[in-house]
Amino acid sequence: MNKELRVWFPGHVAFCLKEVPTLKNPIKKYRIDSILSGSFTGFFILLLVIVCWVSYTVSSKELAENTSVYQQELMSELNKQMMLQMRTVEQLSLVISRNTELLHYLDIPENDLYTKQKEQADVHKVMSQLINSTPSLQSMKMYVKKPMSSDPKEYVSFVEHNEMFSEPWYALAEKSDFTWLGERSIETMQGTQNVVTFARKIYSNTLEYQGVLLLNVKAKVLYNMMVGEKQTAHRYLLDSGGRLIVGTNQSIFTELKLPELLNKTQSGTGYMHKKGNAGGADADYLIVWAKSFNEGWIISEVTPWEMIAAGSFKLAMTIFWIGLVSILAAVLFTLYLSRSFTKPIRQLLQAMGKFPLEQKQVDLPVDYNNEFGSMFNGYRRLTERIDELYRSLDLEHQRKRKAEIKALQAMINPHFLYNTLDQLNWMAIDAGHERMSHVLELMGRMFRIGLSNGESLITLEQELLHTECYLQIQQLRWGDGLLYTIDVADESMKALLIPKLILQPFVENAVIHGFHDKQQGRITITALQDEQGLIIRIADDGVGLKPGWNRQPRRNTGGYGIRNVRERIEAYFGSPYGITIEPGHEGQGTQVTLRIPRLEPNDSGGNDYVENRRH
Template structure:
C-alpha cells in the first residue's frame, strides 16, 4: 500500500497531521482531567461520608440499645411472666393485667420514639392502646416470625402497622418471652417510629440514599433517593467490607468504599452488632461537578483546537507557499522568468530559490551555447560545401593550365602541374586525417620530383625503401613532407647537390620512419616530443601526432658523424583507422 506521505499534497499532510495530533492531545487531557477529578471527588466524598456515618452509627446504636433494653426489661418483669402463665384466679389475673398494661403504657409514653407495644400470648386480655395483646397463633401470619424461631430476639425492618390514625411506618424489635418454667410463652414486639431513625440518618430530601442494614443483610430503614437499589451480592459485599471502625480507622477508605454499577457505596459497621449504616451516592451526582468542569474544558479545548487549526493553516501556508511558488515556476518554465521568485527569503527556501535561479541561468547558457554550436555547425557545413567546390575548381584550373602547358610545348610545367594536382588530391583525401603509408610516400615522391624539376635532377637525389606489407598501414597525412622540405631548405641550402634517404620499417607495435640527408647537419642532438618546439612544419607535425597518440610517439633529430641529419619517427602501428 502506497504511503500517504508519498501520495497526498504536503499542505494536506501538514494540516491533517496537526489536526489529528491536537485532537488526540486534547482527548487525552480531557480524559485524564475527568478521571482524576472524579477520583479526587470520590475520595473526598467518601472520606466525609465515612466520618459522618461513624457519628450516625453511635447515635443509632444508642436508640437501638434503648429499645433492646426496654424489651429486656419487659421480658424479665415478674408480672409479665406471671401473666403469661395464666394460672391465677380471675381477680388476680385481672390485677396482673392492670399492672402489666400500666407498666407497658408507662414505657410507651416515657419515650417519644416508641409508637406502641404488642404482646403475643395465650388467652390475651383486652388491648389498652397503644398496648395490644394478640393471640399467640397470630405469630404464624407474620413474615418475620420464622427468623425469630431461630433466635431469642429480632429486629424487623421498616413496615406499616394499623393504628387509630391509619397506617404508620415503624421499625420493630421482637423478643421471646418465657414462663417461670422457662418454656416459650409469647413475644413482646416494640414498635419504634421509623421517623425516629430516619431523623438520625438525615434529611429526606437527600439526593443520595442512607440506610440501616442488619447483620443478615435485611434493610431496616432508609431515607433519601428510593430509586437506588442494590443487589443481594452488593449488600453482602457491603456487609463483608465494613469492619467496626475505631477513631484511627476513620480514614481507611479502602475498607469501606466499593463501587456498584450505578453508585458509590460508603458503609460503617456497628460495633458488636454486625449492623451496617451505609450511604449510596449515584455516580451522576458525584460526577456532576466533573462533568461541568469537563464541559468547561471541552469549550476551552474546542476554542483551543480552532485556534490551533487557524495557526496551523497560517503556518501551513507560510511553509508550503515557497514550495508551490517553485513548483509553479518549474511548470511554467520557460514562460516564467527566474526573477519572479521572491528574493526576500533568507532561509533554506532562499537557498533553494537561489539554486533554482542558478540552474535556470546555466540552462540559458547551455541553450545559448547550443544555438552558437548550431550556427557554427551550419557555417562549417557551408564552408565544407565551399571547400568541396574549391578543390573541384582547383582541379579544373590545374587541368586547364596543364593543357595550356602541353599546347605551348612546356613539358616541365605540365609535369609540375600534374604532380601538384596529385599532391592536392592526397592532401585533401576527402577530409580524412589518416592515409596509408603508400599515399604518404606518393605525396613525398611528388614533392621531391617537383623540387628536382625546380632545382635540377642532379642537385637532389632521393631514395625510398619500404616493404610491401607496410604500405597498407595508416599514418597521419603530411607527416614526412615537412621533414623533406626542411632538408631541402636548410640542409641543402648553398650546396651543389644533396641526397635524401627515407626508410620505413616496423616493430611489433611501432611504425619506424627514418629520414636521412647529407646536408649541413646539426651541431646538437635534439629530442622533439610533446613539449619540444621546432619549425612551423615540424611543430605542426608534433602537434598533430600529439593529438592522435598523446605520449605514445617520438621524433628524434640527430647529427651524423661527418655531416648530415637523421630524423627518426616512431608512431603506433595502425592497421585500421582510429
C-alpha cells in the first residue's frame, strides 16, 4: 500500500512525499512451480531428454530383437549338444551299474575278505580303464556296504554306504533311482576340482538295492561346451525341475531367480527383458532360452542390457551433448534460479544439523509466504515434538522387550518338535507300532504342557513332568542304558512358577552330545531353594566339556535351544539370575545350574519381572 507524508513549511507551503514500495524476492512471494514452469529453459531440457530417450529406446529395442533371434537359434543347437552329452553319461552309468563283475563283487559275503579284496581290485581296474577312456569323466565313486579301504581321491573309489547319509546331496539322490546333482567341488590327486555329478542307485539281478554310483563329469568340459568361443557369456543349464546343473555366473542366476522365470515358459524358445540388481545397483538383462521337448531341460543365456544397447547409448549421448551446447545460455539463466531455490533449503539443513548437537532452536527466516515458509514452520513444530518423543522412548523399550520375550518363547517349540520327531523316526525304524504308541502318548503330554494356554510361566511340577516325558521317550530307545533321577527338596516347591521349557534343552543336550558313543548314562535333576530364589541342577556322567570350551568364539549355528533358554532368563529376570555350565563332579560329565527368583502362584507372570533398565 502506498503511503503519503505531508510536510508543512512556513508560508503555508506543503510538500507531499510518497513511500516507494519495496521490491521482494520472487522466490519468497510466488509459488516455486509457477516460476520454474514459465522458464523456457525447462522446456528445452525436457525436449532434449525426450529426443534422447526415444532414440535410445527405439534403437535398443531393435537391437535386442535381432540379438534374441540369433541367440535363440544358438541356444537350440547348444541344447541339443548338451543333451547328447548328458544322455551319454546317463547311459554310461547304466552300463556300469549292470556290470557283471561289479554285481558279483557286491554279492560277496562281508566275512570273505580275501575274495572281496581281489574282486574289488578287479572292478577298480576295469572302472579305471573306463574313466581313462572317457575324457569328460573326472572320477567315479561307489557307496557300498563294507568295502575294502581305498583312497577317496583316486579316479575310482569305494566308500562305506552309511557315509553318504551326511552328504548334502543325499536327500536329492534318495528320492529317485537316478538324478543329476548339479555342480560341486571334490578333492582329487590334482587338488580341488569342480565337477557335475550324476547319481544312480545300483540294484542286483534280483532287484535288491546294493548302493549308489556317482559319476563326476568335469565341469570344465561342460563349461567349454556351453560357452564356446564367447568366454564372457552368462549361460545356465537347468534340469526339468528347475535346478541349476551348471552355470557360469552364480550371482546373476540367484539375483534374477531364473528357475522361477523359466519354469513359467511354455514355448521351446523365447526371450524376455528382466530387471535385476547387480552389486547393489539396478541393471537390466536380456534372457534367451531354449527348451528340449523330450527331457524338459532348459539352457539359457543372460546378456546385460547395457552390452546390447551400447550403440544406442552412444547415439543418445551424441544427441544429448549437441543439445546441451545449444541451450548453454538457458542453463546460465537457470543457475540463478537454482541458487535462489536452494538457499532456503541450505538454511533448513544447517538448522537440522545444529539442533541434535546444541539441543536448541535455530532462527529461521519468517518472511517466506510460500512452500518454504510451510517447511520452516513444520520444522519448528517438529523440534518441539522431539522432547516428547524422547520421553516416550523408555515406555516403547519396555514394550519391545516384552514382545522379544514372547517371540523367544514361541521360537523354542519348532526347535524341540524337530528333534523329537527325529527320535520318532528312529523308533519307527528300530521298533514296532506298540512302542510308537507309547511315544506319541508321552509327546501329547509334552505338547500340552508346552502350549499351556499361551502362558509364559508354568509350575515347577509341570516343567519336571515335561522333562520326565522326554526322558521316558529316550529310555524307549536306550533301554536300560539310560537312567535318571528327579529330586525336589521340598514338595511345596512344585507349586512355584518358572519359565516354561527351560529344562528339556539341557537334558536333550546331555543325551545327544554327552552320551554320544556311550552305552550307558545317568542324568540327575535336583531342585532346591536358598535366600536368592530357586536353584535347579542338571548333572550327567557323559563325556563332559571339551578342553577350552568356554574360550571358543561364539557362533551363529548350533546350541539353539540352550541359547534360547539363556536369553529368556536374562530378559525375564536379569542379574544375578541365569545359567552356569561347568564340569561335573571330579571332572566327570557336565553340570548345569539354573538360578531364578521364587515366584508364587499368585504372581502376575514373568513379564512383570522384566528389569526396568535402559540399555
